[in-house]
Amino acid sequence: MEVSICEAEIGHEKELLNLFKKVVTIPDGIIRKRHEITANYINGFYEKSLENGLVLFTKSKNSIVGEIHAYTPSIYAFQHILTDLTIAIYPEFQGKSIGKKLFQTFLEIVKTEFHHILRVELYTREHNKRNVAFYKSLGFINEGRQQHKIFNSKSKLETPLHMTWFNPNYLK
Numbered sequence: 001m002e003v004s005i006c007e008a009e010i011g012h013e014k015e016l017l018n019l020f021k022k023v024v025t026i027p028d029g030i031i032r033k034r035h036e037i038t039a040n041y042i043n044g045f046y047e048k049s050l051e052n053g054l055v056l057f058t059k060s061k062n063s064i065v066g067e068i069h070a071y072t073p074s075i076y077a078f079q080h081i082l083t084d085l086t087i088a089i090y091p092e093f094q095g096k097s098i099g100k101k102l103f104q105t106f107l108e109i110v111k112t113e114f115h116h117i118l119r120v121e122l123y124t125r126e127h128n129k130r131n132v133a134f135y136k137s138l139g140f141i142n143e144g145r146q147q148h149k150i151f152n153s154k155s156k157l158e159t160p161l162h163m164t165w166f167n168p169n170y171l172k
């Protein structure tokens with residue numbers, strides 16, 4: 001399948017809204033409910049990531065089929081962190097190594113261009129073994145269980161893992 005990875009530029013909010021509306025229907029994926037996938041949510045992370053972070057798209061025939069983003073919180077103490085990392089691939093494009101290549105490219109750009117970033121952080125559901133294994137294979141380490149931090153879609157308390165990747169090329 002012919003796909004390409006590119007850095008995002010402004011003006012793709014509607015396509016992202018469509019992507020996240022599709023991806024949120026997959027159980028145990030992103031930590032949001034359907035009604036929380038709003039234009040405000042998309043605009044919020046997109047703006048922060050474009051301004052002070054990194055957003056990449058995977059495109060097929062000029063349409064976005066996957067997206068990854070993370071951003072630096074705007075306070076001095078967290079200037080060395082890219083956090084809230086989220087990756088989403090259209091369901092019909094999943095399981096074809098697209099997510100893996102997109103994530104590897106993201107980390108490669110951090111290594112080569114983001115020398116001020118030491119930590120790349122994400123949350124994942126502990127019981128989603130597939131995602132946990134995926135992140136570990138990319139070099140993320142499990143920094144710990146956050147007991148009952150989230151409610152799952154069945155209104156039960158759930159314990160996510162906080163996982164971090166450390167930039168080997170970080171320069172203080």
Ligand SMILES: CC(C)(COP(=O)(O)OP(=O)(O)OC[C@H]1O[C@@H](n2cnc3c(N)ncnc32)[C@H](O)[C@@H]1OP(=O)(O)O)[C@@H](O)C(=O)NCCC(=O)NCCS
Nearest residue numbers: 026029030086087088089094095096097098099100130134
């Ligand atoms: C998680 C996600 C980003 C992975 O992207 P993808 O393109 O489907 O995954 P890839 O084909 O690149 O495979 C990556 C790894 O996932 C695992 N994987 C892929 N498809 C799988 C399947 N059907 N069953 C089990 N494991 C699978 C494999 O371990 C694979 O690594 P490997 O090839 O080294 O063995 C994508 O499935 C997705 O968008 N899921 C819904 C949203 C979500 O959960 N996002 C993450 C939380 S922010």
